[in-house]
Amino acid sequence: MSGVIYALLCYVWMMGQFASLKTLFIEAGFIGFMLLWLAVGFCEPFGIVIANMAHLLGLISGCVISVFDVKLLRVS
DSSP: OHHHHHHHHHHHHHHHHHSOOTTOOOOHHHHHHHHHHHHHHHTOGGGOOOOHHHHHHHHHHHHHHHHIIIIISOOO
C-alpha cells in the first residue's frame, strides 16, 4: 500500500504542475519530505528494512500515469 501512496503522491504532484489543475495541489514541503524519506529508506536506518523498491516503483508509475493523462489524453 505504501507504493500506492507514492504513486498517488507523484500523480497529484505532476498533474498539479503540468496540467494546470488548481484542484490538485500538494505543498512543496510535503513533496520534499516524502522524497527525503524515500532516500533515507534506501539507507535502512536503525536496521529497519523498508520496501524501498515498492516506494520507488510507485513513484515512477505515478509519474508515467500522469504523463499519459497530460500528454496523450490532453488534459488541460
